[in-house]
Amino acid sequence: MATKTQTFSDQPAVTGLSNQEILRYSRHLIMPEVGMEGQLKLKNAKVLLIGTGGLGAPLGLYLAAAGVGKLGLVDFDVVDFTNLQRQVTFGTGDVGKPKSEAARARLSSLNPDIEIHSFETQLNSGNALDLFRGFDIIVDGTDNFPTRYLVNDACILLGKPNVYGSIFRFEGQVTLFGMPDGPCYRCLYPEPPPPGLVPSCAEGGVLGVLPGIVGSIQAMETIKLILGSGDSLVGRLLLFDALGMKFRELKLRKNPDCPMCGQNRTIHQLIDYYEFCGVRGEEAPASNVEVPEITPRELKARLDRGDDLYILDVREPHEYQICNLRGHLLPLGELPRRVHELDSSREIVAHCRSGKRSAEAVDFLRKAGFRKIHNLKGGILAWSDEVDPSVPKY
Amino acid sequence: MAVKVIIPTPLRVYAAKNDSADISAQTVGEALGKLTVQFGDLRRHLFTDDGKLRSFVNVYLNDEDIRYMAKEATPVKDGDVVSIVPSIAGGGAASLETARA
Numbered sequence A: 001m002a003t004k005t006q007t008f009s010d011q012p013a014v015t016g017l018s019n020q021e022i023l024r025y026s027r028h029l030i031m032p033e034v035g036m037e038g039q040l041k042l043k044n045a046k047v048l049l050i051g052t053g054g055l056g057a058p059l060g061l062y063l064a065a066a067g068v069g070k071l072g073l074v075d076f077d078v079v080d081f082t083n084l085q086r087q088v089t090f091g092t093g094d095v096g097k098p099k100s101e102a103a104r105a106r107l108s109s110l111n112p113d114i115e116i117h118s119f120e121t122q123l124n125s126g127n128a129l130d131l132f133r134g135f136d137i138i139v140d141g142t143d144n145f146p147t148r149y150l151v152n153d154a155c156i157l158l159g160k161p162n163v164y165g166s167i168f169r170f171e172g173q174v175t176l177f178g179m180p181d182g183p184c185y186r187c188l189y190p191e192p193p194p195p196g197l198v199p200s201c202a203e204g205g206v207l208g209v210l211p212g213i214v215g216s217i218q219a220m221e222t223i224k225l226i227l228g229s230g231d232s233l234v235g236r237l238l239l240f241d242a243l244g245m246k247f248r249e250l251k252l253r254k255n256p257d258c259p260m261c262g263q264n265r266t267i268h269q270l271i272d273y274y275e276f277c278g279v280r281g282e283e284a285p286a287s288n289v290e291v292p293e294i295t296p297r298e299l300k301a302r303l304d305r306g307d308d309l310y311i312l313d314v315r316e317p318h319e320y321q322i323c324n325l326r327g328h329l330l331p332l333g334e335l336p337r338r339v340h341e342l343d344s345s346r347e348i349v350a351h352c353r354s355g356k357r358s359a360e361a362v363d364f365l366r367k368a369g370f371r372k373i374h375n376l377k378g379g380i381l382a383w384s385d386e387v388d389p390s391v392p393k394y
Numbered sequence B: 001m002a003v004k005v006i007i008p009t010p011l012r013v014y015a016a017k018n019d020s021a022d023i024s025a026q027t028v029g030e031a032l033g034k035l036t037v038q039f040g041d042l043r044r045h046l047f048t049d050d051g052k053l054r055s056f057v058n059v060y061l062n063d064e065d066i067r068y069m070a071k072e073a074t075p076v077k078d079g080d081v082v083s084i085v086p087s088i089a090g091g092g093a094a095s096l097e098t099a100r101a
Helices: A019-024 A035-044 A056-066 A099-110 A128-133 A145-158 A209-227 A296-304 A317-322 A332-341 A356-367 A379-386 B028-038 B040-046 B096-100
Strands: A046-050 A070-074 A115-119 A137-140 A162-168 A171-177 A236-241 A246-251 A309-313 A347-351 A373-376 B002-006 B020-024 B057-061 B081-086
Touching: A035 A209, A046 A056, A056 A070, A056 A099, A056 A209, A070 A099, A099 A115, A128 A145, A137 A145, A137 A209, A145 A162, A162 A209, A171 A209, A209 A236, A236 B081, A246 B081, A296 A309, A296 A379, A332 A356, A347 A356, A347 A379, A356 A373, A373 A379, B002 B028, B020 B028, B028 B040, B028 B057, B028 B081
Parallel strands: A046 A070, A046 A137, A070 A115, A137 A162, A309 A347, A347 A373, B002 B081
Antiparallel strands: A162 A171, A171 A236, A236 A246, B002 B020, B057 B081
């Protein structure tokens, strides 16, 4: 059963719609499942979107269009060209603008009758509770583990529903956490994966339509929650496989030993989520691996001089097709079993897109006995910036 | 007992790009063990060095979480589906590369 959300007592509930609004919401009003009563519930609802990216785009558009009276948009990021493939709130002219503000402008033009607040800030343990207090429902459309645990814990501490969605390449997960007697994110995943075991950047990427589908399901669950109708996803984890075009459903149980929502709760306040997820200090490329480096300019100078260098490209074949430095392609994942293809007597420069994977490759090869080997600092991205801007960045 | 093990997107790269594998086993643990024999690279993603299932990898027998059954000792029957459901965090706002940073 879906639970009805509560409106705040410090603001009088809106009890009517203008003629203009009646026209705008006409297709809701003529449905008995929504009607005037439901539309007023929507108008009195306060929903906070964490992230205005891929999931946040359909969420913001549909919730604003549906007439959710107060929308909050939290994002600290700036729109860039790579966002436009899936973050359909933004247009080409928004590139360079703060996402929360660009999204606010777009949603306001879609529906000027609703209140939209943009928060250009990174959600953290210091501001989450204050931000969440002003809203009834929190929708998690973030892109990283620390923020997901933070959103979960803040929702549990405040007793607010958390409409959860996440995606990876062409697969999505959706459910509803933080409902009375329902499970929380920690019931599903007590711990995040260690950073080193998360599939590497080579497997990153996402099919542009996928966040549209998963975010739309989150929007639907949010609206049902506000209306108090239908069967919600509480206790059910919806899995979506876009390639197989299959939806599956798994049972999600409340863990009686959950440190956050169990009988013997051990977490009573927000913690340091970056530390919890083990990602503190991971910013530097392979910070735990010290390998000899060569800068793009040094490499260019040496190649121009005619030095005999073997360029080893450890990216994936589909990345090689985007752009390459005419190096020898040997994906990082295949390196251990294809190491014999390399000649350790030659001087090798390994590179990837950003320098992370190739640092791992250099570290591996050094341990395998290779001595004359360097990592191209900053990878193809830096090569494009410092040596040859005709090489596209991706 | 013949069961189907469903391999999730993030782990397919370690399983020769297969989305599932048909395995003969008596328990969920045995099915996963055989899966990692078939695909050696999967092992460190599913099990710790001392052979325990990793805490961020959830395993379901049909639609039920094995943590609420007999865990890895949960018996399977013909036609059962074992699903590996790892945590994913993407929101389409950034690549995994930045998500890791």
